[in-house]
Amino acid sequence: MLSPGQLSVLHKFKGILFSTASSRELLDSLDSFDAREDDVFLVSYPKSGTHWVAEVIENIPNAKITITTPIELGDISKFDELKTYSKRRVIPTHLSYDMLPVDIKQKQCKVIYIIRNPKDTAVSLFHYYRDNPNLPYIETWAAFLELFLRGDVVYGSWFDHVLSWEEHKNDNVLIIFYEEMKKDFFKSLKKITTFLGMHVNDSEINNIAWKTSFSEMKNKTVKESHDPNHTICALTSERNLVFRKGVVGDWINYFTSKQKRVFDELFTEKMKHSELARRLKEYS
Numbered sequence: 001m002l003s004p005g006q007l008s009v010l011h012k013f014k015g016i017l018f019s020t021a022s023s024r025e026l027l028d029s030l031d032s033f034d035a036r037e038d039d040v041f042l043v044s045y046p047k048s049g050t051h052w053v054a055e056v057i058e059n060i061p062n063a064k065i066t067i068t069t070p071i072e073l074g075d076i077s078k079f080d081e082l083k084t085y086s087k088r089r090v091i092p093t094h095l096s097y098d099m100l101p102v103d104i105k106q107k108q109c110k111v112i113y114i115i116r117n118p119k120d121t122a123v124s125l126f127h128y129y130r131d132n133p134n135l136p137y138i139e140t141w142a143a144f145l146e147l148f149l150r151g152d153v154v155y156g157s158w159f160d161h162v163l164s165w166e167e168h169k170n171d172n173v174l175i176i177f178y179e180e181m182k183k184d185f186f187k188s189l190k191k192i193t194t195f196l197g198m199h200v201n202d203s204e205i206n207n208i209a210w211k212t213s214f215s216e217m218k219n220k221t222v223k224e225s226h227d228p229n230h231t232i233c234a235l236t237s238e239r240n241l242v243f244r245k246g247v248v249g250d251w252i253n254y255f256t257s258k259q260k261r262v263f264d265e266l267f268t269e270k271m272k273h274s275e276l277a278r279r280l281k282e283y284s
């Protein structure tokens, strides 16, 4: 259970935990957002590789886009801020499908949904909870894992999030796997550019791969100061909290065999109708 002090950095909206940086008024008025037909939404459950994909898109030559701050970050003035962008907007969010503004669904805006195997996602989120002053400090991995499995963490249950998006997958939704980006970056990049109607040649791909490698992104964050008002994740404006290990399979260093069994049983039960489950199992 979260103590009252821990809850002060989070609040519940429609049963889901959000950072207090996402105001209740904004969450309540999401359906009044006016989407543009060429908007692109960069959607993920936290810690799935959002910053990486954002950096990839930003580095596509002649992309003519602006990456905005998350749609759920801030107060009611958010929609006025989003109106000020003249270029094609790439808008990040950790919202589940159900909470996404209705106009985005009606206009069938493009969505890139980034997904990562849930065990690594949980470990990454555990560290985020510990390092990020905007999130409650959870003493132990075991205590955090219980919260994660109950969906009592920011943005709710990983299972509900992923299933909400899988259920609404259509030609306007591209699903990108973190692990596939690690394994075959070229293939993932080609999928992204084709989906966005952009073109990159081989030397440009090499350049993007280099600029968006984990070490390069981490170094850049250490060396360069970033505009604190410009963040990809509504849970922090401090980019240095984002780049931790950037590997596949770190979960093995945290899960006991019992925790793995409990996790796998829940995964099998919750994901029994999911087509994504097979690939996610391959990646865990």
Ligand SMILES: Nc1ncnc2c1ncn2[C@@H]1O[C@H](COP(=O)(O)OS(=O)(=O)O)[C@@H](OP(=O)(O)O)[C@H]1O
Pocket: 044, 045, 046, 047, 048, 049, 050, 051, 052, 120, 123, 124, 125, 127, 212, 213, 214, 215, 217, 232, 233, 242, 243, 244, 245, 246, 247, 250
């Ligand atoms: N370039 C690159 N290559 C590989 N991995 C990368 C890269 N950039 C970010 N990361 C890792 O992605 C994790 C953070 O995910 P998000 O960007 O979705 O986090 S956030 O919720 O939006 O803050 C987080 O994972 P962990 O290292 O496992 O914690 C980051 O390190």
